[in-house]
Amino acid sequence: MVSPVPGPKYLSVREHLRRRVAALPELTLLPPEPLLCAEYGVSRITLRRAVDGLVADGHLVREQGRGTYVTRPAIRHEYRESFVHRIAGWSSVMAETGAQVGTKVLAQRVVPAPAAVAAELGLDGASDVIELQRLRSVDGAPNHVAHSYLPADRYPRVAEEDFSQGSLYAYLRREYDADLAHARIVVDVGTAAPEEAALLQVVAGSPLLVVRTTVRDTGGEPLLHSFSRLRPDVSQVEFEVSVGGR
Numbered sequence: 001m002v003s004p005v006p007g008p009k010y011l012s013v014r015e016h017l018r019r020r021v022a023a024l025p026e027l028t029l030l031p032p033e034p035l036l037c038a039e040y041g042v043s044r045i046t047l048r049r050a051v052d053g054l055v056a057d058g059h060l061v062r063e064q065g066r067g068t069y070v071t072r073p074a075i076r077h078e079y080r081e082s083f084v085h086r087i088a089g090w091s092s093v094m095a096e097t098g099a100q101v102g103t104k105v106l107a108q109r110v111v112p113a114p115a116a117v118a119a120e121l122g123l124d125g126a127s128d129v130i131e132l133q134r135l136r137s138v139d140g141a142p143n144h145v146a147h148s149y150l151p152a153d154r155y156p157r158v159a160e161e162d163f164s165q166g167s168l169y170a171y172l173r174r175e176y177d178a179d180l181a182h183a184r185i186v187v188d189v190g191t192a193a194p195e196e197a198a199l200l201q202v203v204a205g206s207p208l209l210v211v212r213t214t215v216r217d218t219g220g221e222p223l224l225h226s227f228s229r230l231r232p233d234v235s236q237v238e239f240e241v242s243v244g245g246r
Contacts, residue, residue, distance in 0.1 A: 102137035144230035
């Protein structure tokens with residue numbers, strides 16, 4: 001039996017199997033269907049639907065005469081924060097690779113600065129920030145949810161601009177002549193809350209990569225803070241570091 005998660009039964013089985021095969025050596029054969037059905041307490045149809053999803057995602061391979069075995073999914077998209085020669089937003093970098101980038105604005109509003117954001121931006125507790133939340137997709141598949149925060153008094157027009165297309169960084173450079181010179185990036189791991197899981201089309205409680213970025217100008221003043229919560233099965237985070245200006 002598996003621990004229940006919100007949604008149809010096959011989603012629980014698929015998530016349990018995904019974690020299970022991730023810990024197995026590549027090319028390991030899965031047990032026969034009847035044994036897995038008995039182990040998970042599900043019908044053959046439910047099991048096959050769960051396995052089909054893992055095959056589609058590249059975690060498993062079916063081979064006639066051999067069975068179903070473990071493989072490793074290729075990284076399909078890269079999350080890049082390029083900061084060697086420029087600070088470039090995710091949408092700009094992905095578009096340069098030829099990917100079809102999609103954006104859905106989930107929230108865009110002026111709010112009191114949360115304590116953690118105020119600390120990153122050097123704001124006092126009474127300051128307001130513009131909160132911008134976006135669901136980002138690549139080639140039609142959800143990739144991550146991005147949360148961006150900017151000082152409201154510095155970038156007031158951000159609250160009204162349409163960010164369903166284009167790059168926030170490019171907009172700040174174009175409209176405010178923003179000096180996006182340095183980026184501090186921290187990566188950790190979180191889990192998907194139910195609403196977030198629905199947006200990213202994963203099971204609630206699934207692991208997510210969390211990328212936190214604070215961008216500063218050449219004088220070291222913080223200009224914006226953001227964090228993105230990414231599906232790790234379709235993303236990787238790349239850092240490129242230049243030493244001595246090379």
